[in-house]
Amino acid sequence: MFNHDKKFIENKYHKTDKPFDPYARMAYHGYDYDKRTGLGDEEIKDGLSRLYEKIKSLPHPVAKAYAVKYVLENTKIDINEHDFFVGFWSVNRLANCITQDKWNEEVFNNILPELKNKMHDMNESGAIAIWPDFDHVVPDWDAILNLGFPGLKKRAEKYKELHRKNNTLTPETEAFFDGIIIEYTAIIDLIDRLYKYALTKTHAKAAKIAECLCHIRDGAPQNIYEAMQIIYIYFMLSECFDSYQVRSLGNGLDNALYSYYQNDLKNGAYTREDIKELLRYFLMQWSAIGNYWGQPFYMGGTNADGSTKYNELSYDILDVYDELGIYNPKIQVKVNKSTPDKLIFKVFDMIRRGQNCFVFCCEPGMMKAAMAYGATYDEALNMDIRGCYEIGIRANEVSTDTGYINPLKAIEYVMNNGFDKTISRQFGLKTGELETFTSFDKFYNAVIKQWENMIETTISVSLAYEKYLAFINPSNMYSATIEDSLKKGSDAYQNGVKFNNSAILNSGFASLIDAVMAVKEFVYDKKIVTLETLAKALDAGWNGFEDLHTMILKSPHKYGNDDAETDAYTEAMSAYFTSKVNNRPNARGGVYKASMHSALEFIWEGEKTGSTPDGRYAGDEISKNGSPSVGMDREGVTALIKSALKSRPYTYCETHCLDVMLHPSAVVGDDGLETMKALLFMYMKNGGQAIQFNVFNTKTLYDAQKRPEKYQNLQVRVCGWNVLWNNLSEKEQNAYITRAENIR
Numbered sequence: 001m002f003n004h005d006k007k008f009i010e011n012k013y014h015k016t017d018k019p020f021d022p023y024a025r026m027a028y029h030g031y032d033y034d035k036r037t038g039l040g041d042e043e044i045k046d047g048l049s050r051l052y053e054k055i056k057s058l059p060h061p062v063a064k065a066y067a068v069k070y071v072l073e074n075t076k077i078d079i080n081e082h083d084f085f086v087g088f089w090s091v092n093r094l095a096n097c098i099t100q101d102k103w104n105e106e107v108f109n110n111i112l113p114e115l116k117n118k119m120h121d122m123n124e125s126g127a128i129a130i131w132p133d134f135d136h137v138v139p140d141w142d143a144i145l146n147l148g149f150p151g152l153k154k155r156a157e158k159y160k161e162l163h164r165k166n167n168t169l170t171p172e173t174e175a176f177f178d179g180i181i182i183e184y185t186a187i188i189d190l191i192d193r194l195y196k197y198a199l200t201k202t203h204a205k206a207a208k209i210a211e212c213l214c215h216i217r218d219g220a221p222q223n224i225y226e227a228m229q230i231i232y233i234y235f236m237l238s239e240c241f242d243s244y245q246v247r248s249l250g251n252g253l254d255n256a257l258y259s260y261y262q263n264d265l266k267n268g269a270y271t272r273e274d275i276k277e278l279l280r281y282f283l284m285q286w287s288a289i290g291n292y293w294g295q296p297f298y299m300g301g302t303n304a305d306g307s308t309k310y311n312e313l314s315y316d317i318l319d320v321y322d323e324l325g326i327y328n329p330k331i332q333v334k335v336n337k338s339t340p341d342k343l344i345f346k347v348f349d350m351i352r353r354g355q356n357c358f359v360f361c362c363e364p365g366m367m368k369a370a371m372a373y374g375a376t377y378d379e380a381l382n383m384d385i386r387g388c389y390e391i392g393i394r395a396n397e398v399s400t401d402t403g404y405i406n407p408l409k410a411i412e413y414v415m416n417n418g419f420d421k422t423i424s425r426q427f428g429l430k431t432g433e434l435e436t437f438t439s440f441d442k443f444y445n446a447v448i449k450q451w452e453n454m455i456e457t458t459i460s461v462s463l464a465y466e467k468y469l470a471f472i473n474p475s476n477m478y479s480a481t482i483e484d485s486l487k488k489g490s491d492a493y494q495n496g497v498k499f500n501n502s503a504i505l506n507s508g509f510a511s512l513i514d515a516v517m518a519v520k521e522f523v524y525d526k527k528i529v530t531l532e533t534l535a536k537a538l539d540a541g542w543n544g545f546e547d548l549h550t551m552i553l554k555s556p557h558k559y560g561n562d563d564a565e566t567d568a569y570t571e572a573m574s575a576y577f578t579s580k581v582n583n584r585p586n587a588r589g590g591v592y593k594a595s596m597h598s599a600l601e602f603i604w605e606g607e608k609t610g611s612t613p614d615g616r617y618a619g620d621e622i623s624k625n626g627s628p629s630v631g632m633d634r635e636g637v638t639a640l641i642k643s644a645l646k647s648r649p650y651t652y653c654e655t656h657c658l659d660v661m662l663h664p665s666a667v668v669g670d671d672g673l674e675t676m677k678a679l680l681f682m683y684m685k686n687g688g689q690a691i692q693f694n695v696f697n698t699k700t701l702y703d704a705q706k707r708p709e710k711y712q713n714l715q716v717r718v719c720g721w722n723v724l725w726n727n728l729s730e731k732e733q734n735a736y737i738t739r740a741e742n743i744r
Helices: 002-010 022-027 041-055 060-074 094-098 100-111 113-125 141-165 171-199 206-218 224-242 253-267 272-289 312-324 341-352 363-371 377-381 408-415 440-472 476-481 483-488 509-525 531-539 546-554 564-581 637-645 669-685 698-706 730-741
Strands: 128-130 296-299 330-335 358-362 384-386 390-392 397-405 499-506 592-596 655-662 690-695 715-717 722-724
Touching: 002 272, 041 060, 041 094, 060 094, 060 171, 060 224, 060 440, 060 476, 094 100, 100 113, 100 440, 113 128, 113 440, 128 440, 141 171, 141 206, 141 224, 141 253, 141 476, 141 483, 171 206, 171 224, 171 476, 206 224, 224 253, 224 272, 224 476, 253 272, 253 296, 253 312, 272 312, 296 384, 312 341, 330 341, 341 358, 341 669, 341 690, 358 363, 358 669, 363 377, 363 390, 363 655, 363 669, 390 397, 397 440, 397 592, 408 440, 408 509, 408 531, 440 499, 440 509, 440 564, 476 483, 509 531, 509 546, 509 564, 531 546, 564 592, 564 637, 637 655, 637 669, 655 669, 669 690, 690 715, 698 730
Parallel strands: 296 330, 330 358, 397 499, 499 592, 592 655, 655 690
Antiparallel strands: 128 397, 358 690, 384 390, 715 722
């Protein structure tokens, strides 16, 4: 049945034969919907503009709830013969035009106008990428599955009455609860509308879909199909209507669904093959959505007694994913010493066959990181994995991506006395003219001061605007799932959970190390060039200084080569960053957390960074995550892992990830699987957190670049997600080819 329906589902959210921008995936529509079921996007926007006059003076949680309610009441819907999962038409966050967009402008134009220009310079300079982040939440999926939408609404109503009884129902608290109740009422009404529409259909799937919708309209899901449907509906409504990106499907998808799986097999509701068929339809929803960043879910974990949480459903999910040959959603695999070899080898085999959707999340290192900011052992053991591979305490933590700091700019600012040539103004500190740096110690100290200034600037700006996150975008849907938030009567994304944290991301770390070592070696130790001449070489983009450029590139003092002196600076500078960031109070009652993660800022910030002493050309990418600069790790993967471990990954309380590239010849047969496991366990046993693998050879990549039509399904692990090779720019492809050429 699924093979007959697959092509149709692939066109559910956007037409695959039309141009598509995955960064703006919610702006598209796929196949046509029945016009009788609702309005088009422009008609809804017109209605929202009229609604605005009625709600603009209401408290923001209530105003947002009414705006979302209007869209849910008027969006077109679908119950399709080719799909077991319902369809929503207006998925481009239409309610934002009278809520979040206006409130964001109010904060930065009226309340904090001085911050707007400063943040503009931070972003335009390439030094610090910063914005209010609403894209990294994981709801309490246990509450959603156990209570259902009606139960979540009733629980909120109960806590509202408790606050009234206890005389703690302030106007702000009442608005908080009213926003939840209005929005969840609208969600239940939407499901009722879908149910009644399903009753009008006569196709083979209609009765099953109608029964499912009836059950989740009135209560909690009763079988695995209904559990999948409620996960999908919550995701779609939160991300596309309530404007909070959901960064995990279940609190461990295999474990979230396992009790339903067992019960359905036991009572005969479904066979194992029936469940696999439902999984095909379920997983294809996110493949069809086509979000560039990928939709994550994690699997596995460890029980309190040390036994593994992997189960039969874990393997069925992997089997279905492998069979489908998709690259989204992306899968985070929790690993520990008790993780079965069967599971690990199954995933490694998929990776070496081109399935690059996996990241291994090492529980021992991640637990150390979580406990370092106050989590208990049990909280750390049962943590969620959010987004790409970030840590999150289940049902009790939010963590914003506050700022991506590009430390290569610290080098650039030292070379130019704080002047930023990208934005043509003073942005860094005035640490002195080049002739004043008469020793490496003075140069190094200036770099640290510039880096410190960037960290402090990020923190001071975020302290100002993060007070207004719930003002800009109240988290009505998310807050309802978090019981502690209801007990406090406070927005879960602002200060309603135990850990209201903020992450500061360390981008380009290896590039920083390489640049510092190049200055040390060639200016101060070997005295091959003066700092002033090096500055001229950088200004010239290395033109006329080709011999110097070649010497620098060939230097062994590069991050990722197990070089003792370089690794000493790796350890010291990593410790500097984590000690400056971790556990400092933020604006929401939580703390800042250090993160070794770059997302696509390794490209975007690199485009705004001039030539640097490590031999990098202006505009080239900087290093990503905890990985080496392109082509600079020449001593093999073991040396790379040893160097990466010198950064002490477990001290990055938000996340730390290492990217590893292997040649196909290294992973052939059973010995190849053992080799991959040995690398993973070496990293895990020494405090590593996340690690992801690409298996490539240069010949394949060159051929894929020349004849893309032959490689429609070739996948690449980019940062915390995987994309098709053919979707990368030529410049990005060349960077991967360079890495592949240096594999040992």
